[in-house]
Amino acid sequence: MDVRLSREVAAIAPVHSSTAVNAPxxxxxxxxxxxxxxxxxxxxxxxxxxxxxxxxxxxxxxxxxxxxxxxxxxxxxxxxxxxxxxxxxxxxxxxxxxxxxxxxxxxxxxxxxRAGPFTICTSRRARLASLTLHVLNFPDFIGRDDFILDVGGGTERRLGRTVMKSTEWAIEMQAVPDTKRLVGG
Known part of the structure; x- marks a missing residue:
């Protein structure tokens, strides 16, 4: 498998994070x-x-x-x-x-x-330009679209990344630097 690691991928920073496994x-x-x-x-x-x-x-x-x-x-x-x-x-x-x-x-x-969805926007005319979604407790992974993240102090870290595309959308999944600690693995 020919794997070329990019240093030009923008890392997705978690909007929300926890301090430990299963912490609120x-x-x-x-x-x-x-x-x-x-x-x-x-x-x-x-x-x-x-x-x-x-x-x-x-x-x-x-x-x-x-x-x-x-x-x-x-x-x-x-x-x-x-x-x-x-x-x-x-x-x-x-x-x-x-x-x-x-x-x-x-x-x-x-x-x-109580039950049902917690809906914030119900407009059928609203079009998403982008969406950040956190998949909780998703295991660390390595794939062909991985990238190198500069974590400072001369240290770099390989992070898993995969991109799924269609004609109208693209889904990009990235591991975060804390994945192993947060998932407990």
Whole structure:
């Protein structure tokens, strides 16, 4: 097999990463709007992807302790809420798995997705120019499109890379420098 390693490939830097195998991955903070159909409250939310003991999206939300918030968090449907996270066009159906009352006039909620997709853009006219997707726990690999990454200090590292193409799209998969540590291999 004739393998020529390129030094001109731009390494894809992970947008989100974890510190250890199966550690939660922080996904970002956004303003949040919660509703149960009758009451509405706004606060600040932090999303994270939890990988153990099972994969799930969790959003930690802090809202002011008002009478509306108390009605909202103690609704008879056992915490089912519609949540808009940042600029989401469609609310996600969430369940409140934990509610804490702070001494500073705040209520903290742990929300998990009830079911279905967590959709951010629903426009059929929107066309993707590019998309970065993280394939979690994907094993380290070596292929014919590998490249050399300069990791500094005069050290270079071979990273796996493969490209799948069609007439209208291309999918590029790259190993990240931490693959062996994060996958546990």
């Amino acid at each position: 991955i922080p996904l970002g903070s956004r303003p949040v709007r919660l509703s149960d159909g009758r009451y509405h409250v706004e606060g600040e939310g932090q999303a994270r992807l939890e990988l153990a003991p099972r994969d799930r999206l969790v959003v930690s939300v802090t809202v002011p302790a008002t009478s509306e918030t108390l009605e909202l968090t103690h609704n008879p449907r056992k915490g089912e809420l519609a949540m808009q996270f940042g600029d989401m066009t469609r609310p996600a159906r969430m369940l409140a798995s934990k509610i804490s009352f702070g001494s500073s006039g705040q209520i903290s909620l742990e929300l998990v997705c």
